[in-house]
Amino acid sequence: MSTERIRGLTLxxxxxxxxxxxxxDVENRTWEPPRAMVGGWLAIHAGKKWDQDAADSIADTFGVQVPSEREQPSGVIIAVARLAGVVRDSESPWFGGPVGWTLAQVVQLPTPVACRGAQGLWTLPESVLERVHAGWAAARGPVHELPLPGCWRRHQRVRPVSLPPLAHLGGGLGRAPRALRHAQPEHREWHPG
Incomplete structure (x- = not known):
C-alpha cells in the first residue's frame, strides 16, 4: 500500500x-477520481450517518444479515481497498452509476481506526495513516479470511430477489444498484470475489 496515494473516502x-x-466491489459516484488515484488505495471510512432503507435492501437483495446501526462503528476507517478502475457500466450487482469506482483487494482492518471523515477524497492525518498501515499489516489478507463478526464468508451463496428500484439507494445518486434494478430471482446467484 503506497502512503503517497492512499486517500480517505467517507461513506x-x-x-x-x-x-x-x-x-x-463498486462504489457509485457522480464524479470520477483523479487519474493518479486509479491503482492507488482508499481508506474506507464509515461515516456517522445511517441509511436504514439501504440496510434493508442489501439484506433483501443479497441475503445477508446487515449488522444494525448500533453494531456498526461510525467515525472510523474500517477497511482499505485498491481503486482498480473507473467504469460507466458494469455487470456487478452493486453498480448503480453513473460512475463506478471498481474496488479490489479489500482488507478489513482488525481494529477500526478513529478518524474524522470528509466529503470527497481526503488526506489521512499522519497518525491515522500509521494506524491504518499497522492494521493492514496485521490483517494480511482479504476480508473473507478474517474471522470477524458480521462479515461475509466466501462459501455463502445468495440469490438476489426482485425489488422495485429505489431512488435513494446508490449513494443518493437517483439510481438503485444494478442488483436492485435487474435482479432475476429464478436462477441468478451472486458470489463474492
Whole structure:
C-alpha cells in the first residue's frame, strides 16, 4: 500500500460495511477520481450517518444479515481497498452509476481506526495513516479470511430477489444498484470475489 496515494473516502453506513464485509466491489459516484488515484488505495471510512432503507435492501437483495446501526462503528476507517478502475457500466450487482469506482483487494482492518471523515477524497492525518498501515499489516489478507463478526464468508451463496428500484439507494445518486434494478430471482446467484 503506497502512503503517497492512499486517500480517505467517507461513506454513509452501511455502505462502508458492504465494502468491508459483503463483497461490494463498486462504489457509485457522480464524479470520477483523479487519474493518479486509479491503482492507488482508499481508506474506507464509515461515516456517522445511517441509511436504514439501504440496510434493508442489501439484506433483501443479497441475503445477508446487515449488522444494525448500533453494531456498526461510525467515525472510523474500517477497511482499505485498491481503486482498480473507473467504469460507466458494469455487470456487478452493486453498480448503480453513473460512475463506478471498481474496488479490489479489500482488507478489513482488525481494529477500526478513529478518524474524522470528509466529503470527497481526503488526506489521512499522519497518525491515522500509521494506524491504518499497522492494521493492514496485521490483517494480511482479504476480508473473507478474517474471522470477524458480521462479515461475509466466501462459501455463502445468495440469490438476489426482485425489488422495485429505489431512488435513494446508490449513494443518493437517483439510481438503485444494478442488483436492485435487474435482479432475476429464478436462477441468478451472486458470489463474492
Amino acid at each position: 454513509i453506513r452501511p455502505w462502508a460495511w458492504a465494502i468491508a464485509c459483503a463483497g461490494k
